[in-house]
Amino acid sequence: MRFILPFVGICTACLPSAIVAQEAAPSGVPHGQVAIGAGVAPEYDGSSDVRAIPFVLADIRWQGINFEFRGLRARADLVSDPRFAIGPVIGARLDRSGVDGPVGLLPEIDAAIEAGAFIGYRFGGDRLGQGSLLLDLTAVHDVSNTHKGLLATASASYAAVRKPNTFVTVDVQTTWANADYTRTYFGVPAGEAVRSGLDAYRPGSGIRDVGAGLSAGYYFDRHFGVIARAGATYLVGDIADSPVTELGSRWQPLGGVTLSYRF
Template structure:
């Protein structure tokens, strides 16, 4: 569905309303800078029957006024109004290659489907806390390639265990894709069918996937923290029925070491 690294960050980090940068100590109202590196086990594309382990380096600069620069979240602004957490950012979707360029990119299972080009995205999110449960709604709107469509993701997070050094939580999300998005990533046109051998298929708007997982954050000291996630993603609706989908249910694993100062 998406460039592998983008898919990893979106799917696995969606289990928590916090970014990598928030796993270490709070910034005490000031600016902060976070650096880290992780490893993730993810499919070559949504619905692929092959997976791979990818490195996930990331950087994030957060300012006290709410602005942030992040390889994870893009360039944006976050604030809180009457209990609602609001954020808007300019991000980037790396697209999808129809052949395996190297170990990190593309899949030969998509030969003949054509490339999905990378595009800038507007990422808008609103969150609200109900007791200990966090709820969120995020939309991603393509700016460079409007024909690729948009997605809307409902998220939920809840703590399971908390101590001075460890936090374990549960997260779940459901992603809805509009008609253009679903056709781009899961549909097969007559021309693509002739080139790839897949049968022609029209994907309609609907819920694309549901994802659930458990995340564990361990604080080593005032600067260092480790974050791990174990989850599973299940394609639904027309995404699950697409001829491109070889495996509907996919396990995903990630671990990352974070340093904040």
């Protein structure tokens, strides 16, 4: 079984800022939280099988910049503002190789490096953020010449519970992808149709998926706690009609449980 580190795409705001524990943190000293555990994710885009994965989340604030890590994707909020956030994003999309069945007879796909930017704004909420609504838009482009595609994700996260040692966040999201991405991961070139036994298929650009999730965490003391995440996306549009998806599933689950440390 291969292991991967996924990007938690619908968990942009699943970690609360460690505001209570870090109110007295000395200036210039990094502070935040890191969560490491295990979870499950689809074997590949459109697969009905899941694989075991390491599950990694982190928020670290240093020198006025908030660094966020979600699996293989990282971003930096360059604006020291409790409401507004903007900055660069970089991450990896792993390869599709060693797959069983007809999909495994299609050309293998190398790992891709994607880079771009995000912008977000938080509405409402009390001092700890409870009751706040975070709207976020992220756009990334392949810079590794693997799929040459562009993806844009819009998400909304609501902080239903945000206490010093407890939080619950619910979120929804949708992703648009251009034709370069969809044809790389969900297309079946005419020259590969006979060898794989799949119908030739050439998808276009459009909405890739819609999804929702729930994140919850509890800290036992000042430093240690647990964070859990459960969510799924549902493939739509041309991607949903792909032979790759028809052999797999339109439902793409992602979840995990971590041990968290805040400092």
